[in-house]
Amino acid sequence: MTSKTFQPQIQDHSIVLVGDFNPKIFQPAWFGAEGLIKKSEADGAKIEIIHSDVVVFSLEWLRLEVTHQRFSVLTTQQPYDPIIKDLVVGTFRLLHYTPITGIGINRNMHFETGSEEKWHRAGDILAPKGIWDGVFKKPGLGSLTMQGYRDDETKGLIRARIEPSTRIDFGLFFNINDHYERQNETENNSKEMIDVLETNWKASYSRSQDIANLLLGRLL
Amino acid sequence: MKKSLAYQADLENQQNGVDAFRKTNEEIRNQVTHRLTYHKEILSSSSELKNTSTPENIKKNTILSCNPLEEKISYVNFLKQAPLIYIKTNSLQKWEGTVLAMGKDSFIARLHDLTSQNAEEEAEFPLEEVSEEDKQLLVQGALFYWDIGYRDNFGQRERISSIRFQRMPAWRVKDLEASKIKAAYIREKLGW
16 A cells, blocks of 8 residues: 555554453562563563452553453554564463463554544545434544454454544544454364464554545545 | 642653652651551452553552551551652653674674664774663663663753663573474474
């Protein structure tokens, strides 16, 4: 896809794994001891909760949340986008018996439209208001989600959600969720999905920006 | 536009710096409720974390925690805050580098431009650009990420150049042995 490049004003990147986890393992000290994060970062981690059912802690550049069904890491600092990918890959190369059934590579991006007029026009293009005449007063786009398939053979979907931004006046918010599902149901470990993450992360990361660029080029 | 209390926290943080952010955060914390209820039966599947935080959504979450020693169940409402909202870093230019050679005060690396599709180039970096903890990772062949951009930190914008080395777990002896066995098996199957 070649189109004009739009820079998001606010963005974050997260990787979410679905599977069967033991939250208590994922403490800052463990990550530091395994060399997956710096020891000083582990020592300075801000711990919100460590419990057998849920662990949540933050570093300067990362927020990690783990429950029995879900493992997620998020960063709002762009230089650390590949670092959280490395953290997930490194973690589950070590914990290779952990069953992982799905991975989501997600990007949230807030873009300026430049004016209220452009903002309204974008909403009208995405969701034409004519069909809503007489349904209720002042219909407006709240949220739109579209989904489709990737060009490759991996199992899963891409979802793009567009909403008015709650952080930028007259801005647009994009959530791109690139979801991969396990294909080999007999292998109950992390290998397949971590291989998928390692192989596809770069393309997925670029694709989310490409999707936003393509749509914004058509909307603005 | 009607703005939530937490959105105000974000906005004030960026506009007025640390003091305003702390004041609004204090108001948010005062909304956290805590109720202790005593029950005879301890629930086995005791915790349920609903929703994870996203930067644009700030929702209340209820965590039901169980302390088997005290045989009580506490209901704690957490007001989830958007993580790291006071530090944002945007990259203007990004490279992926591979260490080619080490010198006394510097190292030479091959750089692959991730921002544009320019050809690879080589560059020399002073060792002082590498954090003390990352220096142990600085070996020939090591992969690192180099970003130039800006960081918004409590309303203050600063230019940054950051080098961060890839951290992967070391191969364990048993993993190396397993790989050798697998390689031998494949070689035999191929008849090499």
